[in-house]
Amino acid sequence: MQENTNESPSLIKLGKLANNKDFGKLEDLWPQAVDSTLYSWRELLPIAGQVGRQGSTEKALTLIEMLISVVEEKQDSAAALEVARAATGQLKKGEGLRNVLLRLYQTCHPEFSGLSELLDRLIPRGAALIEATRMADLYLQLQPGCYALDRGFLVPGVVEELTPGTGWLSLRFDDRHSEYDPSTATKLTPLPRDHFPAQLLYNPEALKDLALDDAVAYVKLAMKSNREGRLQYRYVKSSIIDLLGEKGWKEWWQDAKRSLKRDPLIGMTPGSQPTFRILRQADRFEDRVLRKFDHAKSNQEKLLEVMAYLDEISREEKQGGCENCADDVLLVHLGNGAAKTAVAVLKDNPTLALAGLALHAEVAARGVDVARPNPRAAAQVLARVTDQGEMVAILPEALLQRVLIYLRGTLPDGWGKVWSAVLVRSGKRMCDVITRGLIEGGQADALEKALLLAIAKPSASPDLLGWLWRTSHTASTAGKFLAGLENLTVRRIADAMFSLLHSTGTLYGLSMEEKHLKVLESSRAAFATQNNQPLLTLLEEADRTEAKRLKIIIEKNAGLSASHRTQLLGLLRAKYADIFLDLTREWEDGTTVYTTEQGLRITQDALNTIIKDELPEVAKQIGEAASFGDLSENAEFTAALEKRDQLASRATGLESELSLASVITPEMANSDFVNIGTRVRALAADSGEEVVFTFLGPWDTDTDQLILNYQAPLSLAFMGSKVGDRVVFGEESESRSWEILGIEPAV
Numbered sequence: 001m002q003e004n005t006n007e008s009p010s011l012i013k014l015g016k017l018a019n020n021k022d023f024g025k026l027e028d029l030w031p032q033a034v035d036s037t038l039y040s041w042r043e044l045l046p047i048a049g050q051v052g053r054q055g056s057t058e059k060a061l062t063l064i065e066m067l068i069s070v071v072e073e074k075q076d077s078a079a080a081l082e083v084a085r086a087a088t089g090q091l092k093k094g095e096g097l098r099n100v101l102l103r104l105y106q107t108c109h110p111e112f113s114g115l116s117e118l119l120d121r122l123i124p125r126g127a128a129l130i131e132a133t134r135m136a137d138l139y140l141q142l143q144p145g146c147y148a149l150d151r152g153f154l155v156p157g158v159v160e161e162l163t164p165g166t167g168w169l170s171l172r173f174d175d176r177h178s179e180y181d182p183s184t185a186t187k188l189t190p191l192p193r194d195h196f197p198a199q200l201l202y203n204p205e206a207l208k209d210l211a212l213d214d215a216v217a218y219v220k221l222a223m224k225s226n227r228e229g230r231l232q233y234r235y236v237k238s239s240i241i242d243l244l245g246e247k248g249w250k251e252w253w254q255d256a257k258r259s260l261k262r263d264p265l266i267g268m269t270p271g272s273q274p275t276f277r278i279l280r281q282a283d284r285f286e287d288r289v290l291r292k293f294d295h296a297k298s299n300q301e302k303l304l305e306v307m308a309y310l311d312e313i314s315r316e317e318k319q320g321g322c323e324n325c326a327d328d329v330l331l332v333h334l335g336n337g338a339a340k341t342a343v344a345v346l347k348d349n350p351t352l353a354l355a356g357l358a359l360h361a362e363v364a365a366r367g368v369d370v371a372r373p374n375p376r377a378a379a380q381v382l383a384r385v386t387d388q389g390e391m392v393a394i395l396p397e398a399l400l401q402r403v404l405i406y407l408r409g410t411l412p413d414g415w416g417k418v419w420s421a422v423l424v425r426s427g428k429r430m431c432d433v434i435t436r437g438l439i440e441g442g443q444a445d446a447l448e449k450a451l452l453l454a455i456a457k458p459s460a461s462p463d464l465l466g467w468l469w470r471t472s473h474t475a476s477t478a479g480k481f482l483a484g485l486e487n488l489t490v491r492r493i494a495d496a497m498f499s500l501l502h503s504t505g506t507l508y509g510l511s512m513e514e515k516h517l518k519v520l521e522s523s524r525a526a527f528a529t530q531n532n533q534p535l536l537t538l539l540e541e542a543d544r545t546e547a548k549r550l551k552i553i554i555e556k557n558a559g560l561s562a563s564h565r566t567q568l569l570g571l572l573r574a575k576y577a578d579i580f581l582d583l584t585r586e587w588e589d590g591t592t593v594y595t596t597e598q599g600l601r602i603t604q605d606a607l608n609t610i611i612k613d614e615l616p617e618v619a620k621q622i623g624e625a626a627s628f629g630d631l632s633e634n635a636e637f638t639a640a641l642e643k644r645d646q647l648a649s650r651a652t653g654l655e656s657e658l659s660l661a662s663v664i665t666p667e668m669a670n671s672d673f674v675n676i677g678t679r680v681r682a683l684a685a686d687s688g689e690e691v692v693f694t695f696l697g698p699w700d701t702d703t704d705q706l707i708l709n710y711q712a713p714l715s716l717a718f719m720g721s722k723v724g725d726r727v728v729f730g731e732e733s734e735s736r737s738w739e740i741l742g743i744e745p746a747v
Helices: 011-019 023-035 041-053 057-074 077-087 095-108 115-122 129-140 196-202 204-213 215-224 233-262 285-294 299-318 328-345 350-364 377-382 388-394 397-410 415-425 428-440 444-456 462-471 477-483 490-511 514-527 529-540 544-556 562-575 597-626 635-659 713-718
Strands: 147-150 157-163 168-173 176-180 188-191 230-232 266-268 275-278 593-595 661-663 678-684 690-696 707-709 726-729 736-745
Touching: 011 023, 011 041, 023 041, 023 057, 041 057, 041 077, 057 077, 057 095, 077 095, 095 115, 095 129, 115 129, 147 168, 147 196, 157 196, 196 204, 196 215, 196 233, 204 215, 204 233, 215 230, 215 233, 215 266, 215 275, 230 233, 233 266, 233 275, 285 299, 285 328, 299 328, 299 350, 299 397, 328 350, 350 377, 350 388, 350 397, 377 397, 388 397, 388 415, 397 415, 397 428, 415 428, 415 444, 428 444, 428 462, 428 477, 444 462, 444 477, 444 490, 462 477, 462 490, 462 514, 462 529, 490 514, 490 529, 490 544, 514 529, 529 562, 544 562, 593 597, 597 635, 597 661, 635 661, 690 713, 707 713, 713 726
Parallel strands: 593 661, 690 707
Antiparallel strands: 147 157, 147 188, 157 168, 168 176, 230 275, 266 275, 678 690, 678 736, 726 736
């Protein structure tokens, strides 16, 4: 039919004809309307439906069939089927529309074996077409091999069998089966053919091939099946391990991460275990790097972005992914940006300026067209750094390493001194890097000076001292170097470690601060290297004089754990038992207040309460009382002052006592005589009753439980006595006596 858009009737006119039941004129104009490009079938279909609603089903069906026929002629059968399905909402029943639907379904799905028989079952004569077509559409997505969800199962299922004549379905859900008919099939939700979790269960070989051929496509497919369009690293890893095994995963990830990071449609968070997401629009990897650099919040973040890109391309080149993985335009921008950053921070932060110069020089070494580095700049900027060791606190480790390498290349005569200054303040990992570099670079003298400084001031270099103790007992290059230094004997290093432990343990005991605990735990772990064997060997090789010296150090050390102290003293006792025979009389030591760890904490907390809570509160009360006027007759003001003086006196007393405090050691409590920290079973001579006394510190006293202060007169009467001894206390007629039946440690 030749279209003449100028003569096409308007939709308003067609609608009026339908409403007025002028069906004859509507039929005359209908061919022009459906053949026109002015209207879509979605606009015309409701008009035909209105004819049916006006009571003329046959005329409505005629109009709908003509509309479907034109759409099929101009487009295809799939588009015509879409019109026919939509028509079921306008024409609820009708054999003519049913026949059209059956024909179009079979035309569009010739591969579906038994479809005609199935449609007869799903769209019977006289059926409500809108519901019937929904069921037909459902079954078209449930052919054998298709995937579906049933909320009664945790995993997706796969259709294994479909019987067209009855509509009977059989699905497998991993290792379980379930059957459905048209009355229960509505519980199923069809899934797309490429649904990732379903393919992982039922078609792993196809996924395996995809993963090996195209890692990016594999991850995109996995993300497509995720409702949020995101994917966690752990899910990618577990799925690849299922397909390729643990070894296959490592090889796959090594190659895949570069492709994933550089794909313009995949967003990938930083870190070793990234999260992946689909981007709404393409975004090149280089553009992301450039954007992050240009919009970095601080100058240090800018330099970290430059370093991250250099590390990325270096890894890729090392792995053989490409000969030159860098984008030269981006490199020029980053290299010149690093140089500009160095100039910007030179006055306020010369250490960060050195990092900028180092990265600029690294970019220039790649041969790109950046500003030429100034070889004298390193010395000029370094001269502005007043404390070279402080660079450790200013720069992250990776950036600090860049600076050290840069200085080694630009200061051939002075780099060793800088490296040594940094070493003294470095953490564990940097200690290995710096010492190895100094040894290989012929800077043995500078290294030895740094190590001797760490020995002289243990608390200033805890990580270096721990590294020194561990490494001195290895056969590594650094270990062999240390063995050749006469001034760094094992005994001297051990003494420094004991000193570090004692000072750190004391600090933590008084402050209970997390930073001191971390240093203490790290130092303990370092000292116990190789399951304590180096330390035990040191004790085993000690002569009698050295053993006595070590015994005193170990007993008084505030940083050793109780178990470690007991182990070390046990070894000394096994070799030199006689040095432990002298009766120590700690209870006569008037310069020390012995206590349990709990008592020490309670007293420290009491002092903290006075200082932090009670004194500020009474100061507030004094201020409020003073506001009442006439201080000479102000009772509240006088009372507040008295309370302040009492609290201050109490705080001063506690501080004095705490300065003398020492924790009761297991050796004191394990003695075979009554000592501080022992529990004593004794038989009272007057009553024949057996009683148990515990002798602890003044802050542990509980007289109701017979836990006594070792300084009390009764306690002093018991001190030094052994099992079988008779203890007498009191004056003549009031004296009492006990026979000691047993002694055991109370701590």
